[in-house]
Amino acid sequence: MLVLSRLSGRCRVWHKIVRVVMVSAGLAVILIGFLSSYPSGVRVSQSLEKYRGPAEPRDPARIPWRHNRALQFMDVDRANSQDSDSIRIKTDLPQQKSKTISDRNLEFNGGRPTPYAGEIPDSIRETKGNLNRQDQRGADHVIKIDTQPMTEDYDGSLKQEASNYVRNLRYTADSKNSDVLNINKPKANNLTRHGKHGAHHERAWRNSTEKPARRLPKVLIIGVKKAGTRALLEFLRAHPSIESPGPEPHFFDRNYHRGLHWYRELMPRSQADQLTVEKTPAYFVSPEVPQRVHDLDPGMKLLLVVRDPVTRAISDYCQAASKRRIQPFEQMAVAADDSPFTPSDTGQVRANWSAIRIGLYAQHLARWLRVFPLGQIHVVDGQSLIDNPASELAQVEQFLGIPAFTKDSHFRLRTFKGKFPCLVRSDGSVHCLNNRSKGREHPVVRESVLRRLRQFYKPHNERFFNMIGRTFEWKSS
Numbered sequence: 001m002l003v004l005s006r007l008s009g010r011c012r013v014w015h016k017i018v019r020v021v022m023v024s025a026g027l028a029v030i031l032i033g034f035l036s037s038y039p040s041g042v043r044v045s046q047s048l049e050k051y052r053g054p055a056e057p058r059d060p061a062r063i064p065w066r067h068n069r070a071l072q073f074m075d076v077d078r079a080n081s082q083d084s085d086s087i088r089i090k091t092d093l094p095q096q097k098s099k100t101i102s103d104r105n106l107e108f109n110g111g112r113p114t115p116y117a118g119e120i121p122d123s124i125r126e127t128k129g130n131l132n133r134q135d136q137r138g139a140d141h142v143i144k145i146d147t148q149p150m151t152e153d154y155d156g157s158l159k160q161e162a163s164n165y166v167r168n169l170r171y172t173a174d175s176k177n178s179d180v181l182n183i184n185k186p187k188a189n190n191l192t193r194h195g196k197h198g199a200h201h202e203r204a205w206r207n208s209t210e211k212p213a214r215r216l217p218k219v220l221i222i223g224v225k226k227a228g229t230r231a232l233l234e235f236l237r238a239h240p241s242i243e244s245p246g247p248e249p250h251f252f253d254r255n256y257h258r259g260l261h262w263y264r265e266l267m268p269r270s271q272a273d274q275l276t277v278e279k280t281p282a283y284f285v286s287p288e289v290p291q292r293v294h295d296l297d298p299g300m301k302l303l304l305v306v307r308d309p310v311t312r313a314i315s316d317y318c319q320a321a322s323k324r325r326i327q328p329f330e331q332m333a334v335a336a337d338d339s340p341f342t343p344s345d346t347g348q349v350r351a352n353w354s355a356i357r358i359g360l361y362a363q364h365l366a367r368w369l370r371v372f373p374l375g376q377i378h379v380v381d382g383q384s385l386i387d388n389p390a391s392e393l394a395q396v397e398q399f400l401g402i403p404a405f406t407k408d409s410h411f412r413l414r415t416f417k418g419k420f421p422c423l424v425r426s427d428g429s430v431h432c433l434n435n436r437s438k439g440r441e442h443p444v445v446r447e448s449v450l451r452r453l454r455q456f457y458k459p460h461n462e463r464f465f466n467m468i469g470r471t472f473e474w475k476s477s
C-alpha cells in the first residue's frame with residue numbers, strides 16, 4: 001500500500017511537469033509562427049492601419065506579401081487627380097537605395113474597401129501606376145494614371161473613386177532588405193500644381209510661414225446641376241487664393257452621417273488666408289441642406305450657377321440618357337393630352353420628373369433664403385460663364401473678397417467642342433473640361449414642346465428674378 005501511494009504521488013508530480021512543458025511548447029510555437037508571418041520591415045502607423053481592408057488573398061504570381069514594403073500613403077495631392085491624369089507625389093527613399101519604380105512594382109490596391117468609395121469599379125481595377133523618372137531622394141514624381149476608364153461617368157463619382165484608389169496605392173519593394181518607401185504629400189513650398197496659374201500660386205504658398213492644413217470650406221457651389229458648376233469650379237481653383245477638392249463631396253446631403261472629420265479629410269491643404277471651395281450641385285435641391293450648412297457655418301458664402309431651365313432640363317436628360325435607355329425627351333417632359341405617344345404643346349408638363357423639377361429655381365431658392373440672407377448668395381450666369389468667363393469670374397472674386405486675378409488671357413474661347421472656353425495654364429497648356437460628360441449633343445426638341453416648357457417655367461422664372469433682383473434672357477414664349 002505504502003509503495004503504491006508513493007508511486008501515485010510521483011505520477012502526479014510528473015503529470016504536472018509534462019503539462020507545463022507542453023503548454024510552454026505550444027505557446028512558443030504560436031509565438032514563432034506569428035513572428036515569422038509578420039512582414040519584416042513594414043512600418044505602418046496606427047492611423048494608416050485603419051484604412052487597410054481585410055488581408056488580401058495571396059497571389060502566387062506576385063511577390064510574396066511578406067516581402068512587400070507596403071505602405072499606403074494618404075497625402076497624394078488628390079485635387080490634382082481629378083482633371084488631369086497625373087498625380088504628383090514626393091518620395092522619401094534614401095539615395096543609396098534609389099531604384100527605378102515602374103509599373104512592375106507599383107500597383108494599385110484594387111478591390112479593397114476604401115475609406116470613401118467602397119468597391120473600386122472593375123473598369124479601373126487593373127489600372128497601373130507609373131513613375132516616370134529615376135527615383136531620387138525627395139524627387140518630385142509624377143505617377144501617370146490611365147484615366148480613360150474613369151471618364152465613363154459624369155464628373156464626380158468615378159473620378160472620386162479613382163482618387164480614392166490612388167490613396168491606396170502600394171509600393172512593393174523587390175528586395176527584402178530595401179527600406180520602407182514613405183510617400184508623402186510634397187511640402188507646400190515645393191508644391192508645383194497643375195491647374196494653377198503657376199508662379200503666382202506657388203508664391204502664395206512660399207511666402208506663408210503657416211503650416212498648410214485641411215480646412216473646411218468657406219464657399220460652396222450649391223448648384224444648379226448642369227448649369228456650368230464644373231466650369232465655375234475649374235476656373236475658380238486656378239486662383240491663388242482658392243483651394244478645392246475635385247470630386248463632389250455630397251457631404252450635406254448623402255454623406256452627412258459620416259461626420260465633419262470625414263468631410264475635412266476630403267479637403268486639400270490650404271493656408272489660413274486661402275478659401276476652400278467645394279461644389280455639389282445636389283445641395284441646391286435637397287431640402288435638409290440649407291439648415292445643415294448654416295449649422296456648420298452661418299457665414300458660408302454660396303455660389304449658384306443658373307441656366308435657362310429648359311436647356312438645363314435637356315442637358316440633364318442627356319446625362320441620364322448617356323447612362324441608360326430612356327424615352328425621348330419630349331415624352332419624358334410633357335404628358336400628351338390624348339395619346340401617351342404624342343406630346344403636344346397643351347399637355348401637362350411632368351413637374352415631378354427631376355429634370356423638370358430642378359429648374360424650379362424659385363422654389364429651391366426660397367428654402368435657402370429662409371436660412372441665409374441674399375447677400376451671402378451670388379448668382380452666376382451660366383451662359384455668360386461660357387461667353388465671357390473672365391468677367392463672370394471677376395464678379396465672383398469680388399463677392400468672395402479675394403484679389404482680382406482672372407484675366408481674359410486665362411481663357412481660350414470656343415475651343416472645347418467649338419463652343420466652350422478652356423483654361424490656359426501658366427505653361428501654355430490648355431485645360432478643357434471632360435470631353436465625354438460636358439457639351440453633349442442635345443436632341444432636337446419640337447418647337448411646340450419647347451414653347452410648352454417655356455410657358456410652364458415663365459411664372460417660376462419671374463418669381464426667381466424677383467427674389468434675386470436680377471433678370472436673365474431666358475425665352476419665356
Ligand SMILES: Nc1ncnc2c1ncn2[C@@H]1O[C@H](COP(=O)(O)OS(=O)(=O)O)[C@@H](OP(=O)(O)O)[C@H]1O
Nearest residue numbers: 225226227228229230231315420421433438439440
Ligand atoms: N467651359 C465649359 N466647358 C464645358 N462645358 C461648359 C463650360 N462652361 C459651361 N459649360 C456647361 O456646363 C454644363 C454642365 O454643367 P455642370 O458642370 O454644372 O454639370 S454637372 O451638374 O456637374 O454634371 C454643360 O452642359 P451640356 O452642354 O449640356 O453638357 C455645358 O453647357
